[in-house]
Amino acid sequence: MELPESANTIFQKLWDDTKQGVHCEKTSALDIFHAYRLLLNRLPEDSSIENLRQRAAEFPTLQALLFGFTASREFRSRYYGHSNRPDGHMVIVRDGDLRFSVNLHDLVIGWSIINGVYELTTRRIVESLVQPGWRCLDIGANLGYFSAILGRACGSTGRVFSFEPHPALFGMLETTIGESGLGATVTASQCACSDASGTITLLHAADTNNWGGSFVFAGPVDETGGLQTTQVPMTALDDSPVSTESIDFVKMDIEGGEYHTLQGMTKLVARCKPIMVLEVFEAGLNRRGIGQRELFGLLGEWEYDLLAISENPESERIGVSALETDLGPYEGNVLCVPKGRQEQVLSRLG
Structure with missing residues (x-):
């Protein structure tokens, strides 16, 4: 299905942002968008380019983005079902x-x-x-x-x-x-x-x-x-x-x-x-x-x-x-x- 012109324009801008950081760990607006989809299974509350770029500034590297989203209450409640108690889910690693x-x-x-x-x-x-x-x-x-x-x-x-x-x-x-x-x-x-x-x-x-x-x-x-x-x-x-x-x-x-x-x-x-x-x-x-x-x-x-x-x-x-x-x-x-x-x-x- 072809995207509406407005959506194509948005994704072109997102892709332009991403290309600037493709050879480094810099987070782009497109990375933020996909983090919501892949990690939280939803769209951002505000999908505007300006907001996504602002969120990218909050997580300047891809590692910071990953840790930030997986540490959120929303991610943990979705995949763990409860908070991260230190005495829960213990394993012995050989x-x-x-x-x-x-x-x-x-x-x-x-x-x-x-x-x-x-x-x-x-x-x-x-x-x-x-x-x-x-x-x-x-x-x-x-x-x-x-x-x-x-x-x-x-x-x-x-x-x-x-x-x-x-x-x-x-x-x-x-x-x-x-x-x-x-x-x-x-x-x-x-x-x-x-x-x-x-x-x-x-x-x-x-x-x-x-x-x-x-x-x-x-x-x-x-x-x-x-x-x-x-x-x-x-x-x-x-x-x-x-x-x-x-x-x-x-x-x-x-x-x-x-x-x-x-x-x-x-x-x-x-x-x-x-x-x-x-x-x-x-x-x-x-x-x-x-x-x-x-x-x-x-x-x-x-x-x-x-x-x-x-x-x-x-x-x-x-x-x-x-x-x-x-x-x-x-x-x-x-x-x-x-x-x-x-x-x-x-x-x-x-």
């Missing part, structure tokens, strides 16, 4: 001799693990560097993905100390450790890490597709934007039992809490000089009143070289390069190597 406890409603970390694409470069770095007998920290362990990988790498003569404050994620962490047969190697603690010991507010969404997005918050509760709050134990690692351990490797991903946690482990870092992999998330750092400049400055004072980690699953090489801090905010994982050890580390990475 990965060689490891077993990960995954929530099927977690469209970010959970499905990345299921599809075998979660932080593959960082994983290869861990598996290349961590040696049998090493002592490791996994701070912000989530469901235990890296705790299990670290546990396997350091072996029965090594130890992994994992920290996760979110109650539901901590349960998944314990399941991952048990299912992977790593109970004698990995010790899990249900607490947050920061620059002091006591309690702190954990903020998390009750209805979310990203269970790794919870974060601790030191400000007034009325600034939390409607998120759920839970009081959780907090420890400074210099005051904890791990302060007496000889720590060789640290993996840290705590949604902007990295700077404060490093401040709470100053003595441990000075004594052990561990290799570290840290997530850098500018918006998370800003929530705590700091930015990347302070984080990178602290690591520089501690005489660490910083290498940006490139998460390219199709590359045969482990992608690391000198971190260019003058090119604007950096988002992603950073490999932190004590000065004098970079050549040794890079040789192990191949």
